[in-house]
Amino acid sequence: MDQDIELRHLRYFVAVAEELHFGRAAERLHLSQPPLSQQIRNLEESLGYPLFKRTSRSVALTTAGDAFLLRARRTLRNLQRDIDDTRSIGRGEVGALNVGFVGSGMLAMLPSIFKTYREAYPKVHLRLHESFTSRVVEGLENGSLDVGILRDSDATEGLQIKTILTEPYVAVLPRNHRCAAQKSISPAMLRDEPFVHYPRSAGARAFDKPLKIFEEYGFQPRIAQEASHWLTILRLIGAGFGISVAPACVRQIASPEVVCLPLRGVKETSQIELAWLVGESRPIVEAFAQIAAGQTG
Missing domain, CATH: 1.10.10.10 (Winged helix-like DNA-binding domain superfamily/Winged helix DNA-binding domain)
Structure with missing residues (x-):
């Protein structure tokens, strides 16, 4: 001109x-x-x-x-x-938002969060990336992810982390287990059981927390089999590979071959967390965080 x-x-x-x-x-x-x-x-x-x-x-x-x-x-x-x-x-109403999340979050409040966000910001391209806590943290640190949904994460320098759901642990047993008919179970009764557990590489704290439940009962669970996804873990338990301790949300995908029992006397809980970089000020990220924080449990 x-x-x-x-x-x-x-x-x-x-x-x-x-x-x-x-x-x-x-x-x-x-x-x-x-x-x-x-x-x-x-x-x-x-x-x-x-x-x-x-x-x-x-x-x-x-x-x-x-x-x-x-x-x-x-x-x-x-x-x-x-x-x-x-x-x-x-205003954070357009653009692309890369969200990394742990799969177990989809058994809890994550579908509702994603639905609410999409309805509020239909012009934003919401890119979802399912992974483990450790890899979601890596994505936040290297910039490939904008927001993360973690499970029992370690404190990480440079990340702001907020708990959005707290849930108890349950014992997952084969349907034919001697204790399967009980309404709840003491951790002490699982002393000699082989455990099916996810690998430490998925997240150190998430790996350790449920196992530490048994320390006050004088034993460390023996991990007989590792698997990376809860659906796999549950099916292995149903097939007789062992037992496990899981966040209560896994009840939603429990097959008839397994039972999920409350753990008596256990105060330890599992947390799903929202994470973003310290100093993050983009409206598109703040809008998602506000919606996620509004659905805390």
Whole structure:
């Protein structure tokens, strides 16, 4: 655009072109007519061609004016769209949000969080990445993830972590186990049982917490089999590979071959956490965090 032409010239021109009357255009723009006429003349001088045919009785667009009207409208429309888009980005209403999450979160409140967020911000491309706590933390640190949903994470420098769900642990036993008919079970009764557990590489604290339950009962569980996903762990338990201790949410995927029993006298709980980088200030991240924090349990 020529340096002598400003956006106000385009707005003034479009008003006159649509009204084909300087007086009505001036009223529409909340201007007096002489300054408006002068601005249109300035625009024509900058372009080097007349935009209007003026007589004492009428105003009409020239061929150049007709062509310029299409372009002026397009410029103003594009500018308004860019302004609206920028404001939407500023409010966190558009863009892409990469969320890493632990699979067990999908057995708890995560589906509700994702649904609420998508309904509130339908123009945001929500990219979901299922993984383990340790890998979600890595993604936050290297910038490939914007927000993380963790399970019993370790304190990590540079991350802000907020608990959004606390749930008890349950014992998971084969249906044919000698204690399967009980309403609850003491950890002491699991002393000699082989355990099916997820690997430490998934998250050190998440690995250790349920096992520490048994320390006050004088033993450390013997891990006979490792598996990375709760569905696999439950099916292995049902197949007789051992028992396990799991967050209570796994009841939702428990097959008929297993039972989930409350642990008597156990105060230890498992936490699902929301994590983001310290100093994070992008509205798109803050909006997701606000919705997730609003559904704490």
